[in-house]
Amino acid sequence: MIEARGLTKRYGDKLAVDDLSFTVERGKVTGFLGPNGAGKSTTMRLILGLDRPNSGDATIDGKHYRDLAAPLRVVGALLEARATHPGRTAYNHLLFLAQTQGLDRKRVDEVIDLVGLHEVARKRSGGFSLGMGQRLGIAAALLGNPSVLVLDEPVNGLDPEGVVWIRNLMKHLAGEGRTVFVSSHLMNEMAVTADHLIVIGRGKLVADCSTEEFIERSTEQTVVVHSPDAAKLAEVIAADGGTATPDGDDGMMTVAGMAARRVGELAARDGLVLYELTTKRGSLEQAFMELTRDSVEYGNTSVPQPQVGA
Amino acid sequence: MTTTTAPAVIQRPGFGHTMIAEWTKIRSVRSTVWSLILLVVLDLGFTALFTALTVAQWDRTGATERAALIADPTSVILGGGLQLSQLTVCVLGVIVVASEYSSGMIRASLLAVPRRIPVLAAKSVVFGLLIFVLGTAVSFASFFLGAPILHSRAPVSLGDPGVLRAVIGGGLYLTMLGLFALAVGAIVRHVAAGITVVIGLVLVLAPLAQLLPGTLGKHVHAYLPSEAGRLIGQTVQRPDDLLSPWQGYAVFGAWTAVLLIVAGMLLTRRDA
Numbered sequence: 001m002i003e004a005r006g007l008t009k010r011y012g013d014k015l016a017v018d019d020l021s022f023t024v025e026r027g028k029v030t031g032f033l034g035p036n037g038a039g040k041s042t043t044m045r046l047i048l049g050l051d052r053p054n055s056g057d058a059t060i061d062g063k064h065y066r067d068l069a070a071p072l073r074v075v076g077a078l079l080e081a082r083a084t085h086p087g088r089t090a091y092n093h094l095l096f097l098a099q100t101q102g103l104d105r106k107r108v109d110e111v112i113d114l115v116g117l118h119e120v121a122r123k124r125s126g127g128f129s130l131g132m133g134q135r136l137g138i139a140a141a142l143l144g145n146p147s148v149l150v151l152d153e154p155v156n157g158l159d160p161e162g163v164v165w166i167r168n169l170m171k172h173l174a175g176e177g178r179t180v181f182v183s184s185h186l187m188n189e190m191a192v193t194a195d196h197l198i199v200i201g202r203g204k205l206v207a208d209c210s211t212e213e214f215i216e217r218s219t220e221q222t223v224v225v226h227s228p229d230a231a232k233l234a235e236v237i238a239a240d241g242g243t244a245t246p247d248g249d250d251g252m253m254t255v256a257g258m259a260a261r262r263v264g265e266l267a268a269r270d271g272l273v274l275y276e277l278t279t280k281r282g283s284l285e286q287a288f289m290e291l292t293r294d295s296v297e298y299g300n301t302s303v304p305q306p307q308v309g310a
Numbered sequence: 311m312t313t314t315t316a317p318a319v320i321q322r323p324g325f326g327h328t329m330i331a332e333w334t335k336i337r338s339v340r341s342t343v344w345s346l347i348l349l350v351v352l353d354l355g356f357t358a359l360f361t362a363l364t365v366a367q368w369d370r371t372g373a374t375e376r377a378a379l380i381a382d383p384t385s386v387i388l389g390g391g392l393q394l395s396q397l398t399v400c401v402l403g404v405i406v407v408a409s410e411y412s413s414g415m416i417r418a419s420l421l422a423v424p425r426r427i428p429v430l431a432a433k434s435v436v437f438g439l440l441i442f443v444l445g446t447a448v449s450f451a452s453f454f455l456g457a458p459i460l461h462s463r464a465p466v467s468l469g470d471p472g473v474l475r476a477v478i479g480g481g482l483y484l485t486m487l488g489l490f491a492l493a494v495g496a497i498v499r500h501v502a503a504g505i506t507v508v509i510g511l512v513l514v515l516a517p518l519a520q521l522l523p524g525t526l527g528k529h530v531h532a533y534l535p536s537e538a539g540r541l542i543g544q545t546v547q548r549p550d551d552l553l554s555p556w557q558g559y560a561v562f563g564a565w566t567a568v569l570l571i572v573a574g575m576l577l578t579r580r581d582a
C-alpha cells in the first residue's frame with residue numbers, strides 16, 4: 001500500500017506537486033493519470049525518495065522508502081527517464097542491482113527470461129531500442145519480487161505486442177495481491193488496464209475513484225434521434241425537461257438531459273414517428289481532456305490566431 | 311494473498327553487498343578498462359623514455375644537476391611516468407561518479423541503496439583499492455624498468471633509504487588522487503566539468519601558486535593537494551620542502567577527506 005499525505009514539491013517558482021493526498025491499495029492496478037507536466041513523475045520520485053518533498057509525506061506499507069531494509073525486495077520501480085549506463089550490459093546492470101540486495105545470480109537469469117531479453121542480455125544496453133530498454137526497466141523492477149510496483153509510463157515505446165504484455169503483467173501482479181501503481185497520460189490505455197484511477201492536473205488531485213465510476217461520471221450520455229416530426233418532438237422534449245438540438249434539417253437531433261427510453265415514450269404518447277433512437281456516450285479521451293483542461297500546463301487555448309491581411 | 315507478497319523478515323543488506331555491487335559497476339564498463347590500460351602504458355612508456363634520455367644526455371648535464379640525480383634517482387625513475395599517468399586517474403576518478411549522473415544510473419543506484427552515503431563510501435573504497443593495487447604494481451614495475459636503465463650513471467636499489475617508501479608512495483599518491491577526483495566528480499556531477507576542475511587543480515594551480523610573491527607563494531604551493539601529495543614519491547626531503555613526505559601525504563589526505571565529506575552531504579541533500 002502506498003500513502004501520500006499532503007505531498008508538495010516546488011522547483012524554484014514552479015509548484016510541481018501541490019498538496020497531494022491519496023492511497024494506492026494492494027491487489028489492484030491503480031492508474032495515475034494526468035496530462036504531460038501534471039506532476040506524475042515528480043510524485044513517483046517523491047514516493048521513491050529520489051526527490052525530497054517540501055512538505056507532506058509518502059509511505060510504502062507504512063514506511064518511508066529510505067527506511068526500507070532491502071528496498072528492491074519491497075518496491076519495484078520503473079522510472080520514465082533512463083536509469084542504465086549505455087556501456088553496461090543488461091546482465092551486469094541487473095547483476096549489480098541484485099548484489100545490492102543480497103539476491104542470488106539465478107534471480108537475474110530468471111527476470112531476463114521473464115521479460116524476454118535472453119538474446120540481448122550480454123549486449124550493452126546503449127544499443128537497445130526503446131522497447132528493449134523498457135523491458136530491461138521492467139526486469140529491474142521485478143528483480144526483488146516486490147510486493148509494490150511503481151511504474152512510470154511503462155508502455156512508452158512498446159510495440160502493440162509489448163503493450164498487451166505489460167497490461168497482462170500488471171493485471172497478473174495485482175491479481176497476486178501486489179500493489180500496482182502505474183502512470184500514464186493516455187486515458188484509453190488506463191481505461192482497459194486500471195481498476196482504480198487517481199487523476200491529477202497541475203500537481204493537484206482531480207479525481208480519485210474506481211475506473212468504472214470515473215467513466216460513468218465523466219462521460220455524458222446523449223441520445224441521437226431521427227424523426228420526420230423533429231420540430232414537434234423537440235417541443236415535447238423541451239416541455240419534459242430535455243434539450244434537443246437539431247443536426248441539420250433532415251430531422252436529425254441530439255437530445256441531452258433525457259434517456260433514450262423517455263424520448264421513445266414521449267414519441268409514442270404523441271403518435272410521432274421515430275426512424276432512429278440511439279444512446280451515445282462521449283469519448284473517454286474527450287472527458288479526460290475536459291476534466292484536466294483547466295490544469296493543462298501547455299494548452300492550445302493561448303495560441304495567438306494568425307492575423308490575416310492586417 | 312500468495313506467498314510472494316507475504317511479509318517476510320528481510321535482513322538489511324550490508325556494506326559488503328554494496329561494495330560487491332560497486333565492483334560490478336566499475337569492472338563492467340569499458341572506460342575503466344581503457345583508462346587503466348592507458349595508465350600502465352603511459353607510466354611505463356614514459357619511465358623508459360625519461361630514464362633513457364637522462365642517460366643519453368648525461369655528458370651534457372651540469373654538475374649540480376648530476377648531483378641531484380645521483381642523490382635521488384628514484385624521483386627521475388618514477389616522476390616522468392607518474393606525471394602523465396596521473397591524468398588517467400584524474401579522468402577515471404571523475405568518470406566513475408559523474409557518469410552515473412550523465413547516464414541516469416544514479417537513480418537505479420539510489421533506489422537500491424536509498425540511504426545514499428553507503429553508495430559513495432563503497433565506491434570510494436572499491437575504486438581506492440583498485441587504484442592502490444594497480445598503482446603500486448605499476449610503480450614497482452616502473453622502478454624495476456627504470457633503475458637498470460639509469461644504473462650506469464645513478465645507481466639505486468630498493469634497499470636504499472626511503473626508496474621503498476617512495477615506490478609504494480607512487481601507488482599511494484595515485485590512490486589519493488583518484489579519491490580526490492572521485493569527490494570532485496560527486497560534487498560537480500558532470501563528467502567534462504569535473505575533469506576540468508581536477509586537471510585545473512592538479513596541473514594549473516601549482517605553477518600559478520608559484521607566481522605568488524615570496525613565502526606566501528611558497529606556502530600556498532606547498533599545501534596544494536597534489537603538490538603536497540607528490541612528496542610521498544621522493545626519497546629525501548629537499549632543503550626547500552616545507553613538509554616531510556608523510557606530512558605532505560596527510561595534507562593531501564585532508565583535502566580529499568574534506569571534499570568527500572562535502573560530496574556526501576550534498577548527495578544526501580540534493581534531489582537525484
